[in-house]
Amino acid sequence: MFNESLARRAFLGRTSQGLGAYALASMLEQSVAQSATPDKQVDRWAGAIKKLHAPQKAKRVIFLCMAGGSSHLETFDNKPKLAEMDGKPMPDSYTKGQPIAQLQGKQLKCMAPQHPFQKCGESGIEMASIFPHLAEVADEMCIIRSLKTEAINHDPAHTFMNTGTSISGRPSMGSWLLYGLGAEADNLPGFVVMTSVGGGQNQPIAARQWHSGFLQSRFQGVQFHSQGDPVLYVKNPPGISVEQQREAVNAVQQLNSIRNETVDDPEIATRIAQYELAFRMQTSVPQLMDFSDESKETLESYGTKGADGTYASNCLLARRLAERGVRFIQLYHRGWDHHGGIKNASAGTAKLCDQGTAALIKDLKQRDMLKDTLIIWASEFGRTPMAQGSGRDHHIKGYSMWMAGGGVKGGMTYGATDELGYNAVEDVVSVHDMHATMLHLLGIDHKQLTIRFQGRDFRLTDVHGKVQDRILA
Numbered sequence: 001m002f003n004e005s006l007a008r009r010a011f012l013g014r015t016s017q018g019l020g021a022y023a024l025a026s027m028l029e030q031s032v033a034q035s036a037t038p039d040k041q042v043d044r045w046a047g048a049i050k051k052l053h054a055p056q057k058a059k060r061v062i063f064l065c066m067a068g069g070s071s072h073l074e075t076f077d078n079k080p081k082l083a084e085m086d087g088k089p090m091p092d093s094y095t096k097g098q099p100i101a102q103l104q105g106k107q108l109k110c111m112a113p114q115h116p117f118q119k120c121g122e123s124g125i126e127m128a129s130i131f132p133h134l135a136e137v138a139d140e141m142c143i144i145r146s147l148k149t150e151a152i153n154h155d156p157a158h159t160f161m162n163t164g165t166s167i168s169g170r171p172s173m174g175s176w177l178l179y180g181l182g183a184e185a186d187n188l189p190g191f192v193v194m195t196s197v198g199g200g201q202n203q204p205i206a207a208r209q210w211h212s213g214f215l216q217s218r219f220q221g222v223q224f225h226s227q228g229d230p231v232l233y234v235k236n237p238p239g240i241s242v243e244q245q246r247e248a249v250n251a252v253q254q255l256n257s258i259r260n261e262t263v264d265d266p267e268i269a270t271r272i273a274q275y276e277l278a279f280r281m282q283t284s285v286p287q288l289m290d291f292s293d294e295s296k297e298t299l300e301s302y303g304t305k306g307a308d309g310t311y312a313s314n315c316l317l318a319r320r321l322a323e324r325g326v327r328f329i330q331l332y333h334r335g336w337d338h339h340g341g342i343k344n345a346s347a348g349t350a351k352l353c354d355q356g357t358a359a360l361i362k363d364l365k366q367r368d369m370l371k372d373t374l375i376i377w378a379s380e381f382g383r384t385p386m387a388q389g390s391g392r393d394h395h396i397k398g399y400s401m402w403m404a405g406g407g408v409k410g411g412m413t414y415g416a417t418d419e420l421g422y423n424a425v426e427d428v429v430s431v432h433d434m435h436a437t438m439l440h441l442l443g444i445d446h447k448q449l450t451i452r453f454q455g456r457d458f459r460l461t462d463v464h465g466k467v468q469d470r471i472l473a
Contacts, residue, residue: 057407146415199349
């Protein structure tokens with residue numbers, strides 16, 4: 001058995017640039033997909049939850065991550081008192097003994113909101129003037145002004161937002177959702193991630209932010225590139241025909257099956273399923289990326305010609321993915337880190353994100369999909385009321401996010417920060433509360449979605465989390 005195992009291991013290792021690479025490198029080649037045998041079935045995960053715990057309002061989630069930390073004071077939380085105190089010392093009663101990132105030990109002065117606010121929609125929700133397009137869909141939005149988090153630096157804060165802990169290695173929220181509810185699409189991954197940049201420091205995002213942690217690797221997010229080839233190495237190697245590739249993949253699948261009969265390893269079963277999914281994606285992904293079936297009016301509403309790598313293009317791709325049954329779609333815009341020049345920088349970044357986001361809401365509503373698609377807009381943390389030169393530092397004690405669609409009340413604000421925008425003081429919402437509410441809208445009791453690992457039961461909300469009933473429609 002040892003020699004047999006070693007021989008197989010050596011064979012697969014030596015052909016990592018051959019047989020295995022052929023399957024992965026040409027996963028999007030349409031002609032290969034057409035040659036795949038029709039009786040091949042994808043082992044689609046049906047979900048760990050066999051009976052939903054609550055009525056399901058949302059079937060899918062589009063999570064819009066404003067990476068870098070958007071300032072609530074320049075976006076969704078108007079603070080007239082802070083404007084009055086512009087340039088004056090920040091009261092010690094707010095900051096003494098509190099976690100401050102790069103302003104620790106420096107003179108702390110108040111900085112007025114840098115943009116005027118306006119009442120929007122029939123609901124009269126206030127938001128900054130840098131969002132003229134979102135102003136048109138204000139009545140679909142529930143703005144939460146009392147979010148707080150626990151990690152004050154970017155990477156651990158993203159980890160906390162995605163996994164419910166700042167400890168690396170835990171499953172991301174998209175992985176939990178896919179594990180719990182299963183996949184709806186046969187031809188696409190159930191969890192897709194896309195990124196864009198512009199407007200500020202291009203905050204790096206590690207791929208482990210959408211990892212499956214201790215769940216099977218089939219539940220991790222798949223990153224799609226929104227410009228050029230959606231997945232790297234999409235072409236057949238020179239001299240390799242469709243038939244040769246199909247034979248190579250079949251051979252690898254057979255070897256995996258033989259080994260799995262011996263060891264019954266879930267990761268081998270995952271590999272078998274993902275190879276077949278890859279062949280199906282060879283047809284589905286090129287169709288996904290072909291915007292020729294979109295009307296001129298739709299493209300203009302998003303402000304993109306399609307597949308150009310912009311945030312607007314990714315919003316349109318998110319709608320197309322949602323139509324095709326992808327369960328969790330996560331868009332990162334890596335341009336909200338404004339330690340300096342926040343007035344112009346926040347306006348510039350908002351201009352890149354405003355139109356596409358509003359168009360996504362309108363488009364889903366027009367297609368009768370907003371009612372069961374939950375859109376979440378959030379950053380890893382907010383920004384300080386105190387100035388950092390012409391910008392603002394990281395802030396975790398109170399900031400803003402919003403939700404729309406999927407069973408959420410539109411045209412309302414929830415929670416509040418104090419008069420200077422420092423502490424969340426009314427209807428405080430933690431990241432765990434946000435996760436619990438998201439899962440509830442999907443029909444999941446966050447306390448019951450658990451998996452045992454290393455002797456204890458884990459869940460996305462750890463030992464915390466409270467559903468925010470008052471924002472539910």
